[in-house]
Amino acid sequence: MSLLTVSGSPHVHADESVRKIMYGVLISLVPAMLVSFYFFGLGAIIVTLTAVVSCVVFEFLIQKYLIKGPVTICDGSAIITGVLLAFNVPSNLPLWIVVVGSFVAIGMGKMTFGGLGKNPFNPALVGRVFMMISFPVQMTTWPKPIPLNTQLTDVVTGPTALAVVKDGVGRGEKVSELLPKVPEYMDLFIGNMGGSLGEISAIALILGGLYMLVRKIITWHIPVSYIGSVFIFTGILWWVNPDIYVDPVFHLITGGLMLGAIYMATDMVTSPMTPKGMLIFGIGCGVLTVVIRVFGAYPEGVSFAILIMNAFVPIIDRAFKPKRFGEEVKNG
Amino acid sequence: MKTFKLGGVHPPENKFSEKQPVEILPVPESVSIPLAQHLGVPANPVVKKGDKVKTGQLIAKGEAFISANIHSSVTGTVTKIDDVIDTSGYRKKAIIIKTEEDEWDGSIDTSDNLIKECNLSREDIVKKINEMGIVGMGGAAFPSHVKLMVPKGKKAEYFLINGVECEPYLTADHRLMLEKGEELMVGITIQMKALGVDKAIIGIENNKPDAIEYIGKLAQEYKGISVEPLKIKYPQGAEKQLIKALINREVPSGKLPIEVGCVVHNVGTAFAVYEAVQKNKPLIERIITVTGSNIEKPCNLMVRIGSPVAALIEVAGGLPDNPGKVISGGPMMGKALNDLDVPVTKGTSGILVFSKKQSGRVPEITCIRCGKCVNTCPMALEPFFLALLVDKQRFEDCEENMIMDCMECGSCHFVCPSGRPLLDSIRVGKSNVGKMIRERSDK
Amino acid sequence: MNKIKIIKKGIITDNPVFVLLLGLCPVLGVTTSAYNGFGMGLATLFVLFMSNLVVSLIKNFIPNKVRIPSFIVVIASFVTIVQLTMEAFLPDLFDALGLFIPLIVVNCLVLGRSEAFASKNDTFSAVTDGLAMGIGFTLALTALGGLREILGSYSLFGYSFIEGDGMLVFVLAPGAFIGLGYLTAIFLKLIGER
Amino acid sequence: MNEIVLYSVLSIGGLGTLMAIVLYIVAQRFKVIEDPRIDTVEERLPGANCGGCGYAGCRNFAEEIVKAGSLDGFNCPPGGSETMKEIADALGLEAEEQEPMVAVVRCSGSLEAAPPKTRFEGLNTCAFAHSLYAGRSGCPYGCLGEGDCVVSCAFDAMYMDKDTGLPVIIEENCVACGACVKACPRDIIELRKKGKKSRRIFVSCINKEKGGVARKNCKVACIGCGKCVKECKFDAITLEDNLAYIDFNKCTLCRKCPPVCPTGAIHEVNLPPRKVKEKKEEDSKEA
């Protein structure tokens, strides 16, 4: 007779694994990816592929030869980092910069801390911010969307809608004069605007977010509190002075807010674990985003806001414990 | 439909044996009846080696406040009083009886007649239950008479009956409700009388529509008893969760249900109370589900206490070729056995056989901080954090984070996508914190 | 103590930057290029050498309770001497390092060596230690400066080898932290500390 | 020379003088009275903060020694008697002569001698395994083989032997701090006198079950037959709860007991090989 297994309860396990979660996230990224391929054409596909391949290769090399531990590239987390990194850069970014960014994202953002689950900061954002500071020129030259473009060179570039408004306001122009210079809201919503690969289409990102909600990969807390707090904060500013502050809807559909709120801030590893903590985290991200966008030097604040809040996650986890069962009796 | 609010999981149900009527397991050749089948102090044997005992005769007396009497489940000769292996493989004292022809103790009413009236006083009912060695049959085996003695200054308002059976695979309570419904009702009225309450609620999970319908119909004839269908969610059968689901009260941390005016009993216990009070029959047998996905004949058996687990499996078609794990209890909270000669006790609700493939755990990888364990913990603890603290041996912090509130339902390990043995760590922490608390109170 | 051992300690096993993590203010502040790092290293080397020499000479003369004020006065004097001399004769380097030269006074490396080594050992050992620590410090600063210069502006000691702007982050403050972190990790790995 | 020299000398010199005065006053005011002997003692300790002495680190140990004023009951296991002697010399006290100790694993239930009956899965710590079940072989006293002791050892003096599934103690590294004794949930590891030339004889089993039961799970268990007790001329062996125990204070290493043990539970360490032919292994005088 073969040996009986002895182990502690429970003896059954949910049909759930890290791999399934990661591939679920990937599936949810498909709509946004298709939109960016449509508007930015071949360039977008090449940038995405480069980012994914280099992320996976770097993770493999580091795990195999530097850490000399088990290789876990199959869990899909490096692929997600690659896709999200590509989503955060312009589609005409030189490929060597993409490779450098991938190296920073995986090597510095993730493996330095011990790999999946131990990194305090979102790796894709670490890579993005690194590139943003290192190559400001290349990172802020956004191609204009041309549906189904197959040309790699000679893309027309232009500033993002947020940059147009920020620059204009900085010069003392009124918002109402500036708005005609940016695409229509409907275009912004669908994704027909200049910007980073994956951030352009709010609708596709929301679709993906809903899929993740249904699959229970994320909970509603972070996206809703993030987007909600941005909406309320910018709404207040707009109400105070609509001449220098843009309306909240504009803030919601531009500049990677959706991408950040749905994919970046909800990254399991770098966000709080309790619902209460998630709400605080989301509100913090929202407020910081608006502060950086409106009062800071950069027109875009999502990446920095999320990275800053990432640093607060351990404190949030300690400070906002769930209300224990039976902790405070309220009979009725 | 009602359920408890915080956390919970939905493991696949796999109730293979829910349509199988209860069969009677033949009396085995010899039984070994452990002296510590219940929570609390073990009973003291009142028989010697060589004594002849009849079925239902008292063989060990629970003398402490939290203890229970033990009766012989067979007729035969006491061969020895010795250590036998219990479910965990450690040796505990037990009375071993070699079986002869079954002859019941004269005082026991063995007929099938339903006796509805009960003229005993409250104290007499409790005394009777104490005498007959009734313990909670949901798993923890807490002596029932202790629960029925409401402490001074407290008042019971509700008597709640647990017909939830939230553990997957198990169907013993389900069958009991279908087959012994009338007796169950009488048992409930007796206990209501003992507690002096006029409201009793039977909570049944929605996956047993036939039981809800049948018991619901019966309940109409009894004053004060109602049936509440509950949404399916594990661990609804846990005392505190059931109270929350049925009457929306939260038992304070570290306190008993009587704090919020309830007493909770399992349906099996209620039935045993009926038999004890009306038929004078001690707790010597119980219904046990024997099941598993590659067990030939999943079934529900009426088993004499002390029968070896191997005999039960034999009746269900024998061990499959490649057994991986045999579990006493349900898959979520049961104990894996390391020997099949272990005797069945008053608290055994099921025997579950897993194949080799099923018995392996998900490989453990690093925590990705997904927070699923926090969100599924029905006590709103943070299992990942507790496990971390235990690894770091910071048991004071464990206590501060209310590790003792953990009821080991296993939901955290069940959902963990990284397959981390959270509950294993928490158990270590609990035993260390428990030691710490005991040392403190000794001082 | 064995002089060779002191030298080895100063440069490798107790490298002031990578192992002892002392004097990080100038390490992070001035190492935007290899030249700046080298200059700062030399300035510190001089101060370290001279203060170790003087402190070990006067160590028995100083009562215990006023030893730190005395050491600081000695160190501050040498720093000011360096500052004045550099401004007079190396104005370009002074432009780049100016802000950080006075800070050598509170560089814990200098005071630390005076207090921990020079005040307890004979003059020759103290001088050797000052020299070795200074060399270790200079090498570390030059290495970090070199790394940041190579990655940040694609040049080394001012000689550009690729056209273009380089990875700006390495010229900025975050690059100093990142570079120092990774250099420290590599250094410790190489000397087999971890 | 000019006035710059004069002014700077005056100002800095004056400042220095002023500071010296302030310093002097402050130093007089806030004199901290700490027994300098604490530092003296601490300097002589190994500084591993292992806790083997039973105090919270070396500093605490030093404070307690100075407070107590004598060395009775104080011992630094890693430093050994040498360190204690140094401390005694420094403080002018008598050091208690401490015999060096060493940790000893009292279980021989290797994978071969006590074949596993079950496969364990879950948290790989002895603490958990102990709370879950009796052990792989069924022996409720035997080694669980998850290596909590190895993890607890701060001196690299232990490792798990893959073939036997038992921990092994590297004597040269062991400082008898007792961390492994505390870590073992089954109290298998004991601190014993190191003995002359590290020679020791001990019963490598702590099973208190009856002989037959113990034997069923493990071939090399002590079955409590009492032969060794009869053999011992020095009353060093006691039998309690079916288990023999050799008192290391009384044992003279006469080597009479190991050959009579029917299961080979009595181990000899670092003793030269016997000249007389051993036939005890075949001798099954008692089952």
Add this chain to the structure above:
Amino acid sequence: MAKRESTFANMVSTLLIVAGVAAFTLSMVYNVTKGPIERGRYERKQAAISFVVPEFDQLKSKNFLPPEGRDSLEFNLAYKNGELVGIAVQTYTNTGFSGYISAMVGFYPDGTIYDVVHLEHAETPGLGDKIEKDKSDWSDQFKDFDPSEKSLKLKQDQGDVDGITAATITARAYCDAINRAYVTLTENIDESHFKLEE
């Protein structure tokens, strides 16, 4: 030699001696380096002035307040053969990416810019430091720039100056500094101020 005790007299005398010796040494070094340091500073300023104005043989400096008040600007009036040939204005701005930037702006007497050179700044290396002459030829566009015809503003601010990619703020600030010099100049263009008087 045994270590000296921490008595009052010892402490005071030691600190006094150490401080005295240090102060003496320092003042000696100061005396030695004073000359070279001042000469160096003067030379650098002269170099900057001669960089931004045409050849001259005589220099006179005068301070003027900019119209909005605040710190005055130093005007270095350059004369050749008694004729005013250029005005080198030491100007500043506080709106740089890292705050303070100072520059020397040279004008022809008619107000056209001769050349510009930066003096001090703390802008981002690799980005904002393109205002330096030896880092980039960006500031060469100010040569022969006539602020009375063209606007000293960046092109994206509807002016006539090319910006620096990714360092708009620095470029804007530099324009502001030059503009401050120009405005102060036009304010005080009154001939009498610039006469070479003895």
